[in-house]
Amino acid sequence: MSAIIKDIEIIKSKTTKINEVDFNDLKFGNTFSDHMLVCDFKDGKWQAPKVVPYQPITLDPSAKIFHYGQSVFEGMKAYKDVDENVFLFRPLENFKRLNISSKRLAIPELPESYFMEGLKTLLEVDKDWIPKNEGSSLYIRPFIFASGNGFHASPADEYKFIICTAPSGAYFSGKVKVLIEQTYSRSANGGVGFAKAGGNYAGQFYPTQLAVAKGYQQVIWTDDNTHEYIEEAGAMNIFVRINDTLITGPTSDRILDGITRKSIIEIAKAEGIPVEVRKITVSEVVEAAKNGSLKEMFGAGTAAVISPISGFGYNDTDYDLPELEDTFASFLKKTITDIQTNKSEDPYGWRVKLD
Amino acid sequence: MSAIIKDIEIIKSKTTKINEVDFNDLKFGNTFSDHMLVCDFKDGKWQAPKVVPYQPITLDPSAKIFHYGQSVFEGMKAYKDVDENVFLFRPLENFKRLNISSKRLAIPELPESYFMEGLKTLLEVDKDWIPKNEGSSLYIRPFIFASGNGFHASPADEYKFIICTAPSGAYFSGKVKVLIEQTYSRSANGGVGFAKAGGNYAGQFYPTQLAVAKGYQQVIWTDDNTHEYIEEAGAMNIFVRINDTLITGPTSDRILDGITRKSIIEIAKAEGIPVEVRKITVSEVVEAAKNGSLKEMFGAGTAAVISPISGFGYNDTDYDLPELEDTFASFLKKTITDIQTNKSEDPYGWRVKLD
Numbered sequence: 001m002s003a004i005i006k007d008i009e010i011i012k013s014k015t016t017k018i019n020e021v022d023f024n025d026l027k028f029g030n031t032f033s034d035h036m037l038v039c040d041f042k043d044g045k046w047q048a049p050k051v052v053p054y055q056p057i058t059l060d061p062s063a064k065i066f067h068y069g070q071s072v073f074e075g076m077k078a079y080k081d082v083d084e085n086v087f088l089f090r091p092l093e094n095f096k097r098l099n100i101s102s103k104r105l106a107i108p109e110l111p112e113s114y115f116m117e118g119l120k121t122l123l124e125v126d127k128d129w130i131p132k133n134e135g136s137s138l139y140i141r142p143f144i145f146a147s148g149n150g151f152h153a154s155p156a157d158e159y160k161f162i163i164c165t166a167p168s169g170a171y172f173s174g175k176v177k178v179l180i181e182q183t184y185s186r187s188a189n190g191g192v193g194f195a196k197a198g199g200n201y202a203g204q205f206y207p208t209q210l211a212v213a214k215g216y217q218q219v220i221w222t223d224d225n226t227h228e229y230i231e232e233a234g235a236m237n238i239f240v241r242i243n244d245t246l247i248t249g250p251t252s253d254r255i256l257d258g259i260t261r262k263s264i265i266e267i268a269k270a271e272g273i274p275v276e277v278r279k280i281t282v283s284e285v286v287e288a289a290k291n292g293s294l295k296e297m298f299g300a301g302t303a304a305v306i307s308p309i310s311g312f313g314y315n316d317t318d319y320d321l322p323e324l325e326d327t328f329a330s331f332l333k334k335t336i337t338d339i340q341t342n343k344s345e346d347p348y349g350w351r352v353k354l355d
Numbered sequence: 356m357s358a359i360i361k362d363i364e365i366i367k368s369k370t371t372k373i374n375e376v377d378f379n380d381l382k383f384g385n386t387f388s389d390h391m392l393v394c395d396f397k398d399g400k401w402q403a404p405k406v407v408p409y410q411p412i413t414l415d416p417s418a419k420i421f422h423y424g425q426s427v428f429e430g431m432k433a434y435k436d437v438d439e440n441v442f443l444f445r446p447l448e449n450f451k452r453l454n455i456s457s458k459r460l461a462i463p464e465l466p467e468s469y470f471m472e473g474l475k476t477l478l479e480v481d482k483d484w485i486p487k488n489e490g491s492s493l494y495i496r497p498f499i500f501a502s503g504n505g506f507h508a509s510p511a512d513e514y515k516f517i518i519c520t521a522p523s524g525a526y527f528s529g530k531v532k533v534l535i536e537q538t539y540s541r542s543a544n545g546g547v548g549f550a551k552a553g554g555n556y557a558g559q560f561y562p563t564q565l566a567v568a569k570g571y572q573q574v575i576w577t578d579d580n581t582h583e584y585i586e587e588a589g590a591m592n593i594f595v596r597i598n599d600t601l602i603t604g605p606t607s608d609r610i611l612d613g614i615t616r617k618s619i620i621e622i623a624k625a626e627g628i629p630v631e632v633r634k635i636t637v638s639e640v641v642e643a644a645k646n647g648s649l650k651e652m653f654g655a656g657t658a659a660v661i662s663p664i665s666g667f668g669y670n671d672t673d674y675d676l677p678e679l680e681d682t683f684a685s686f687l688k689k690t691i692t693d694i695q696t697n698k699s700e701d702p703y704g705w706r707v708k709l710d
Contacts (some may be wrong), residue, residue, distance in 0.1 A: 029417070029506025036416060057421075058411045061391060061519050062384070066412075066500050069424040069553025070560065106560035141506055145421050146557075151384025151496055151521055153590045153658075155560045164416050166506055181545075188543035188579035190536075192558045198424025199554015202501075203547045205425065205461035205510045224543035225580045235508045303508075 013053035026169035033129040041159035070146035071198035072101035081342035101195035175310035185224035193254035236299030237261035368408035381524035396514040425501035426553040427456035436697035456550035530665035540579035548609035591654030592616035
């Protein structure tokens, strides 16, 4: 790590907030570590990244982020094992997806070393912020936004790439009840649904509020044309278990290529669970709920890891899922979390140890 | 106006930048007036708006605007006639649409008086910034964004409503050549396409760059499902003239309810131009271009007013539009601009004089 630290300028905070934090009572993403990585795109290129004290960002009111939503982000986690070793999970996948998102949003792509070395340097500086408690981790938020100015509706000429970190507890507590959406949509064919673009999330808030008012916690998004195909679960990918087969929709330009999603597919296959990656119709899920073959549904994503679903609403009818003893969800969650936190072997080579 | 000024706190700038500005050489939206209106949503309500010197905005790195694209905006113009009277054009329509956009983006709706009185006060303070030159105006940019903090993907608890103004020249110079899009899409059924949401614009930049690389200036968006229906022209609504009939698509949840669009429909009808508001297929436009009945196409929006199209590309073929002497575009542009700038009567009651 020392070579990397030498490469990236570090301006250390004179004080630390760490003693104000109760690591036994962490919420999700609202406590921030002492430092952040900042990297500016200007004069046509990405400038050298720096680690600086966590601090406010100052922008002109005409900065394009305020007007044209030009922003992308990633979600990652760092874990500490009992020996205080620090691990990341498939970080290169996040880097690659960030650039895929950036390209679609007309944001200049980032050099790999700026992302990877920047991230490792930041984690080395703030390693004391990585929680050791079961179920907690350091949530990592790399993001890029248009900081260039002007009201012309065109890509900015300046951007900021920032990584902030937040020691975090669980995203959801307990099972969630979901509403299969029949009116609103998350993404269009040929749109930006596959990208982690800021605007994809803002558009989900209002339909989710309507679902919450009806007693659900999350929306299951369906295709915008027929509302007959299940696509995503809020900010997660979705898996359905019918009998003993695990099914998830194929990625497309409407669906995020989730890293937890593809890891789960690989683990399930390796563990002998039959997996189908294919379009899922709402009608087959409703039918399976009625005839008892629908055993489980769960969301999968970095923030929530695996989020079991207790039931769903559709056409003004609620369908409860069975309470099983041994679920795919809990088995897969334990398997992936054990890999992430160095409690088990990592036959896939996904874990990256920082040293 | 004095009563309104008394109601809204004004903190005047100690200096002015106005002498640095060449009002005979204004670009679009990159020169900003001395003041701005700022209004914060916190503690569950919109606080009193204030006019303050144009100044940078400082936000926490976790502010939701950077992560979840929760932002909406409007575009308006103020005009000065030869006697230095100041006029707005249908400002209440912008206010109403801002709240329609906000609702869809889960942003708290704004009281009408905060918008209208705030705007009038700001324009009174910066009235010297309103250009008098032909073709120039004061572009007005009201916008709201999520300033509240946290990485949880949910609506913010704090927002900023700001109005900035920019003395501006033409948005486009000359006619534009457009590409009818067959791969990418602007919006989904049940999505946020009807809202002036930031994310709608960022998603257009990359496909527009691809079109520019092929020699076009703008993209004509089609429906995401079949690409068979013409929907919008970049940041504008689109009109097609076949023989002597003016046609524009109906508004929907995918298409912005443009104020210039609906004003043009009304003017055209009043002037005896046959107008059809109905779905327009790409195939009928191509067919009309081939048989010579396609006389004109133009975009319509606040920034560009009316932007004539010289030709379009579709299926790797370019179609040129005829060079007519008297066009609907130039007639309608003169008619609406004369109303806006107090050069003609305003039988519609659209012009609002500030006093």
